[in-house]
Amino acid sequence: MRGQDGPAPGAVERTHEKYSPRPRPRFDATRGQPIGSPPMSDPSPASPVRVRFAPSPTGYLHIGGVRTALFNWLFARRHGGRFVLRVDDTDAQRNVAEALAPILDGFRWLGLDWDEGPEVGGEYGPYYQSERQPRYQAAVDRLLAGGFAYRDYARPEEIQAERAAAEAAKEPYVASRRWAGETDADRERFAAEGRSFVVRLRMPRAGQSRIDDLVRGEVVTDWAAEADHVIQRADGSFLYNLASVVDDIEMRISHLIRAEEHLSNTPRQLFIWQGLGAPPPVFAHLPVVAEPGSRVKLSKRKLDRYLKNPEFAELYERGRRIAERLGHAVAADTFNPVIVDFYRESGFLPDAILNYLLLLGWSLDDRTEILDAEARIAHFSLAGVNRASASFDPAKLLSFQERYMQALPAAARTELVLPFLERAGWIGSPPSAAERATVLAIVTAAAERLKVAGDILDYEELFVADSALVWDEKAFAKRLQQPPAAAVLLGEMRAELAAAPDFTPAALEALFAGFVAARGLGLGAIVHAVRVAVSGKAVGFGLFDLLSILGRERVLARIDRALARLAAP
């Protein structure tokens, strides 16, 4: 089993009835590096699984980034390895701590805990690239000394001229290396000309680079197709390809699970691994998370465009409505379904998001959709990762949310909902015992109408003073003003409610049944009128639950107010 990326025998056996494991991985993982994924009962100290996610402190957590992080996290947990968070702040100009906070908060909220990284430390730190400069310099020096890199004294316009010439000749551009400072004499001469230098990789011009990608299989590229990439700028700062590889080496990263956009970067990075004399990790390039109905990578900057997709718009609208009631800002770059905070602020469940994201590019079999945290870890395998990019489906995400929400007992849903009501100022903070009891009753009555926790804010009518209740005009007209008998019936019902011995839903239902039976009417003849009178709305959960929750006093006060308006000219 060692060296194979498949479920450990124990895990498969345990769940054999429920899930049918794949017959075999898509690719023979043993062809590449030994990937060290032994069963958890037999950890291999020689090649422990170590994976990383390296976010830039951008101030927000991208949903696609979460998917990549999730796959890394799952892989680490599945194989008893370590999940490392590394902060990619090489060109950090702003306040890193401030820009990192939403990202770390997002991970915490989702339950993606990291074993090494910011706040927790670890033996391979520091975990901020900005604090690792000396290591990068040492690596550059070593590449230079080994002939894997050179100092390039060319001026930008000279490089451009060479490129333009190659393009004009319709030939691929190949660096001339004319201004390579190979000797001390060269360097002095160039410096005397007022030239500065960058450090470039001296890429091979023959042969091929070859990786065995766990998702894509074998990927072969001609070395000659690779440019002499810059790894250190003229100002001495370092570039991504260099810093990333140095860190991955020093942090002992065993598997590089990252988005497909990095596949083309791999050969040049492989060259650095070679130059530094380190064995490369095992690669797994994940398909990107794309825009709804497209293959283009999802971006937080294109909200306006995504809003043209009805399902995306519906998801956004749900969150926006909630944020608005809480008085939160809804600026596109902070409040947006591409950003994880959107879901937290709307009251989504982390498990629902994780489950949805897991199935975006991965599947267990032909029917399993719901995988709880344990099952996700037990069954995750890179062999199940798809190759094609997957477009983000807002409707399906919502459907996972609904399913997870429905699975929660009312008491748990109440706990989720309470903070929203507190923040809206509709109940005390902390809520009183009576308020908690009322909210539990509301949550129970609302049942599956609460798709996200923030949906509780749709029930404002249950929290406002009777005198402040606002009627939906259309509903008021249709159910109370237009039907000729509405006012009379409502008045008669008012009397019965006032005299009702019991205000439980069951008793109220019996009362209403008797009321319509005595008059030879259908239930609808009175139910709608009462609903609009007491809630102001045409829609909502069961009327008897509604009346029972409001209680006799408030129900009568609201009906009286409606009757007064009906009586007015």
Place this chain on the structure above:
RNA sequence: GGCGCGUUCGUCUAGGGGUCUAGGACGCCGGCCUCUCACGCCGGUAACACGGGUUCGAAUCCCGUACGCGCUACCA
């Protein structure tokens, strides 16, 4: 332009030469339930990008084309 990667219902996917008149889920459409809404239940719609091979047989293997995405930065 060059190089790399990809392509099964609108979307996520199952599929590894015959069990595929291509399965599941979300969406959508229709119906049932019903005091409205939501839930639930039943039914339906809908796909192997195209063209060549290989083979008795191709969604599946090979080649090509088209289209999409990525890289080709002193971005990450």
